[in-house]
Amino acid sequence: MPHRILLSIAGHGRVATALRTQATARGVVERFVAGETPAQAVAAGSVLVAGRLGVTYNFLGEYQTDPERIERTRNAFIAFTRLLGDSGLGGPQSELSLKLSALGQLHGSDGPARALDHARRICAAATGAGVLVTLDMEDHTTTDSTLEIARELRQDFPATGVAVQAALFRSPADCADLRNTGARVRLVKGAYREPRSVALHRRTEVDRAYVRCLRTLFGGTARPLVATHDPRLIRISAELARRHGRDATTFEHQMLFGVRSAEQRRLAAAGHAVRVYLPFGPDWYGYFTRRLAERPANTVFFLRALAKSGASRRP
Template identity: 50%
Template sequence: MLRQPILLLAKSDAVKKLVSTMPVSSGIVTSHVPGETTESAVEATSRLVDDGLHVTLDFLGEDTLDLAQAEATVAAYKDLLAELAKRGLASKAEVSVKLSAVGQALPDSGEKIALENAREICRAARNAGTTVTLDMEDHTTTDSTLGILRELRKDFPETGAVLQAMLHRTEADCRTLAYEGSRVRLCKGAYHEPESVAFQERLDVDKSYVRCLKVLLAGQGYPMVASHDPRMIQIASSLASRYGRRAGTYEFQMLYGIRPEEQKRLGAAGETMRVYVPYGQEWYGYLMRRMAERPQNLTFFLRSLISKK
């Protein structure tokens, strides 16, 4: 019941300003976002790698309608990748890129601009010794994102994809992408989507997630199981065993700040466990989606609103 109202708050500049100035809310932010700078992102990466974990980094931003901002995002990723290489972290850390942050939503030639910008980031990642995964956004961008992915994979076949189990189409997309060398992150989905394209009930999303897991783990690609749900982690482990998957032929992924002890447990057990680390000034939309996924966080949010003086 809380998911839709929280997602609507994600579009409120007034609420964003209020949240960002409040001590308790600021605590919520830092528990999910390690900082706004390249330095803070690299330091967080170093700590996680020291704990035996892998990392994927997201320079926050989306729905960019300004070409200069899209170019600034590309520059931020190149700076990050250079720092990861310099610190010897690139073998354990990759980057996640939202195409709308690098120009996909620009009028007229947005897809072309996003493709060229993503290609530049992929080239920088390869030079640094790591990879790129294209984040998936709301359903209106799915076809465009998968089309850009196909183009990128002609030169950078290591580029990862993301699919969202809440969408009706995703099981079929999994079948299309479950080929050798194809890295696919499967998540449940964090956007408010209409009933015409997405499952609305949690149980239906879970059932879709399991169906998609079966396709990916039985396929020839490299599945990336993005879930904090203990049931899904157990099911994924069981399916990996059923299909003869060895450790290192798939991985688990979780968000920074969520179930950190479980992340360490999986890593210590010999699983590849990758932590999704977002950073940058555009943290608000990301935070609201995390709260929509975990409405218990709303308690802290409302308490800080009430106590503001």
């Protein structure tokens, strides 16, 4: 139910404005989002790197069809890559996360080809700075095209990663395809509300599917990017690493900025590669509401802050 309430108010520009301006509410946003500007992202990234954590920078923005805005997004990624280099944050400690829909993937029949072209240019700039690139996975209508674009990019930029959502029925087969490619594969549970015809919905089933995908990836040459906060799945990944004789350089843990930060530091101190997914940019609202929707406790906290701000009152 809180999820539904949240989605019903998610489209209100007023709500975003209130969250920006009201101190308590802004605190809720700042827990999950590093800031609106590249400089704020670099500042937050520097702190994480000083704590021996890697960073995935996610310049927020989704579904885009306007060619000029798409070009601006691509150029912003390229400029950000340069900023990372100039700030001493070049190299594989930094990763960019791309949402292909923000690069026009869903705009017309040649959308995927154009998104590939934009992604290629970003990968070229990132490679110049030694920075990694991984493709986010969006809803199931994009899966085929995203996996295909990832495959194309790996030809020229072999370190390009791609996310796979354990909840989708197809994912065990997708992991089997990726298993011996040497690819960096970010395994997530899945953040989108998918129809029952394509995805598992029960938590226990998703967890089982996640373990199945982990087994496949750890058993091959892929580099698993274990993107979960779930303590049980983190333990299972450690067990699989032991079973397959993998040391800590052959896989990594990934978690979201603001979620289980003490666990991130604990894993890093124990010698694991840990990367924090750091979202930033003015378009933070869609990302933010997904994070709230994941946990009832977050939603309640958010609604309280909103009530304090008065944003839910009609003018």
